Amino acid sequence: TTTANVSAAMAAAASQLSASMGLNGLSSLLNLAVISSSGSGTSSGGGTSSSAAASSPGTLPSIDQVQQAATKSITDSPPFIHLSKTDSAPQLKIINSGGSTADSSAPSNINDRLTCKGGMRGYRMTRASHGAPPASGNYYYEVVILEPPSVKEIVNSLPPNVRISKKLQLEMQQALKMEEEQENQKAKEGDTQNEGEESKAAVDGTASPTTSRQNKGMEGTPSFGSHVRLGWSMRTGDLQAPVGYDKWSYGIRDINGSKIHCSKREDNWGGEEFGPGDVVGCAISMVPDSTMESTTVSSVNPRPSSPISQQQYQAQLQQPQPNQNHIRFFKNGYPMGEFIISKGKREGGAAFIIPDGVYYPAISLYMGASVKVNFGPHFIYQPRKLPTGLKFQPLSNLCKPPVSVEDAVAKISKERPCRKPEM
Numbered sequence: 001t002t003t004a005n006v007s008a009a010m011a012a013a014a015s016q017l018s019a020s021m022g023l024n025g026l027s028s029l030l031n032l033a034v035i036s037s038s039g040s041g042t043s044s045g046g047g048t049s050s051s052a053a054a055s056s057p058g059t060l061p062s063i064d065q066v067q068q069a070a071t072k073s074i075t076d077s078p079p080f081i082h083l084s085k086t087d088s089a090p091q092l093k094i095i096n097s098g099g100s101t102a103d104s105s106a107p108s109n110i111n112d113r114l115t116c117k118g119g120m121r122g123y124r125m126t127r128a129s130h131g132a133p134p135a136s137g138n139y140y141y142e143v144v145i146l147e148p149p150s151v152k153e154i155v156n157s158l159p160p161n162v163r164i165s166k167k168l169q170l171e172m173q174q175a176l177k178m179e180e181e182q183e184n185q186k187a188k189e190g191d192t193q194n195e196g197e198e199s200k201a202a203v204d205g206t207a208s209p210t211t212s213r214q215n216k217g218m219e220g221t222p223s224f225g226s227h228v229r230l231g232w233s234m235r236t237g238d239l240q241a242p243v244g245y246d247k248w249s250y251g252i253r254d255i256n257g258s259k260i261h262c263s264k265r266e267d268n269w270g271g272e273e274f275g276p277g278d279v280v281g282c283a284i285s286m287v288p289d290s291t292m293e294s295t296t297v298s299s300v301n302p303r304p305s306s307p308i309s310q311q312q313y314q315a316q317l318q319q320p321q322p323n324q325n326h327i328r329f330f331k332n333g334y335p336m337g338e339f340i341i342s343k344g345k346r347e348g349g350a351a352f353i354i355p356d357g358v359y360y361p362a363i364s365l366y367m368g369a370s371v372k373v374n375f376g377p378h379f380i381y382q383p384r385k386l387p388t389g390l391k392f393q394p395l396s397n398l399c400k401p402p403v404s405v406e407d408a409v410a411k412i413s414k415e416r417p418c419r420k421p422e423m
Contacts, residue, residue, distance in 0.1 A: 079399075080399050082114060083129070083373060088238055095111070115373070116370065138393060140359050142280065151172070154368060157175065230251055232361065233250075250327050250351070256273050269336075281330030281333065283383060327351060334385060339387075348387065361375070
């Protein structure tokens, strides 16, 4: 009896520990074992049916059962922030990043779900497993823009009966022709030196999006090919649309670094174009006692009566008040937006002033675009040149560490969930 009680108590502790890690499948298996074990001696009568045998202490899960349940639970929902399998458009592929941006404490055989590849049709969205709640502080994550498929790969992947506009058909034909011409030219010249310099620039993050498009035969046709939009979204944001499509999401796009909300685009806010090799940072500030309800910055900071430059005006618009939640964007560690130095303080740079809510990292991809997400705690580029007094913590801090084995066992022992079998 003592051995059975200890085994049941340990199973209860393991159930609580797995639940705190989000391993629901494993927790359910252990909970069922605990319930059946604790009720094994309460049956009345002299029957020894199979159900009574199934609820005996000996039916606690075997090591193999626990290992299988744990492996499946971790694969379905890794115990750290990741791109959510259940909160992504089905057209997107969420895969293993290879461990380069994953939590270093995670086992190498776990699919970290930090890389996303888009389908070959319209924009689709994926969101992270954890979000920033109201009054929770300042958080930051970054997105590495990966090399997109070639024009030939995009064309070959399109269904034979796909319908595309005449304008897009023309752009596709032009891009395909330019790509083929460049491939032929490279084959003739055999110029490997330039390819090495371009590869080094891509690794260093110094290759510009324009250069990347030119290298892939995209010059003059920036609207064709793979594209990325990223930012923040509530759970109510439409997954079958790009970030910034509705009132529930806020984002920027790779073309011109335009910011978008409610499908309204703003090009001249100080954003920067980005492409393969760039690392785009996304920051959010959820302040205590937020009173901001409108998302229109100009309604809060109207144009001053005294004459100032357009840059100064934009910087004043982009300076949130102390009680305003806001979103910022970065490229390779440097902030987008307009800034001014006022009374010795650096101000400005906010892309959006946002109302209270729970905001999740959100990424939307178009025509095979691919990205790799890094939620921290270590970043490729730390955010620089921030407004005076503003600091960000990695979004990975939102994923609290699970209860330790010792604490779980101690808590279960105090609660005494497993009674002695009645004689």
